Amino acid sequence: MKTVIIHGQSHAGSTCMVARELAQKVGWQTQEFFLPRDFDKPCLGCFTCFQQDLTHCPHYAQLEPLANAMLEADLIILESPVYVYHATGQMMSFLDHFGTWWMIHRPRPEMSQKQAVSIATAAGGGMKSTVRDMADSLEMWGIHRVYKLGLGVQATKPGEIPPGIQKKIHKKTDVLARKILSHAGQQGCNSRGKFWFALMGFAQKHFPPMEPDYSYWEQQGWHRGGRPWK
Numbered sequence: 001m002k003t004v005i006i007h008g009q010s011h012a013g014s015t016c017m018v019a020r021e022l023a024q025k026v027g028w029q030t031q032e033f034f035l036p037r038d039f040d041k042p043c044l045g046c047f048t049c050f051q052q053d054l055t056h057c058p059h060y061a062q063l064e065p066l067a068n069a070m071l072e073a074d075l076i077i078l079e080s081p082v083y084v085y086h087a088t089g090q091m092m093s094f095l096d097h098f099g100t101w102w103m104i105h106r107p108r109p110e111m112s113q114k115q116a117v118s119i120a121t122a123a124g125g126g127m128k129s130t131v132r133d134m135a136d137s138l139e140m141w142g143i144h145r146v147y148k149l150g151l152g153v154q155a156t157k158p159g160e161i162p163p164g165i166q167k168k169i170h171k172k173t174d175v176l177a178r179k180i181l182s183h184a185g186q187q188g189c190n191s192r193g194k195f196w197f198a199l200m201g202f203a204q205k206h207f208p209p210m211e212p213d214y215s216y217w218e219q220q221g222w223h224r225g226g227r228p229w230k
């Protein structure tokens, strides 16, 4: 089984440490990418992905290894330090490139077999909004189980994290790793993804077809009762 970690920064600080600790406890083959080191492009707003396909994105050559690694992984970990109450700009720019994967456009059935974790560390505040920044995409991609791990570390680097908080981190990653292993190989979709898929199915039937989404749904059999998670 495979894990991919997308680091929302290019340095190995506290957030990277937590993500690696979790991946190591899960124990699967792990691949890591760092932003902006491995992908540094902001979305151009050209709508090529929506009107054609993600493979036509002007940034696709640089994006492809990361996109493929996520499609092949059983566990996707997105992590970011909290920067002014949100995920890093480079993490948000990266996620902007996957709008077509959202349940309301052309969701990828592979997502139904995956689990994902959104991890953030902060000195003290903004963890909730930051894990939400990344979990929005993970849930709307239709990933079966999405976990959120926000930690206030009271530190600017791993060496400064107080022992009590370090202990808490070890405990939380233990519990989460066990949970991930117990659900390995299961298929399904998170409830938010299901809700938006159902709403879009209704819209596709009652409003003029939006292409190329409509034809993609038709090919997948989703207008005839099929579902990405079945």
Ligand SMILES: Cc1cc2nc3c(=O)[nH]c(=O)nc-3n(C[C@H](O)[C@H](O)[C@H](O)COP(=O)(O)O)c2cc1C
Residues within 6 Å of the ligand: 009, 012, 013, 014, 015, 016, 080, 081, 082, 083, 084, 085, 086, 121, 122, 123, 124, 125, 126, 153, 155, 156, 157, 158
């Ligand atoms: C530009 C910048 C903005 C930050 N904004 C916040 C913030 O809004 N809230 C907070 O508690 N900590 C904030 N911090 C502190 C970091 O989130 C915190 O130290 C984090 O654990 C660093 O993770 P890292 O070691 O993985 O880089 C900020 C740090 C930087 C560099």
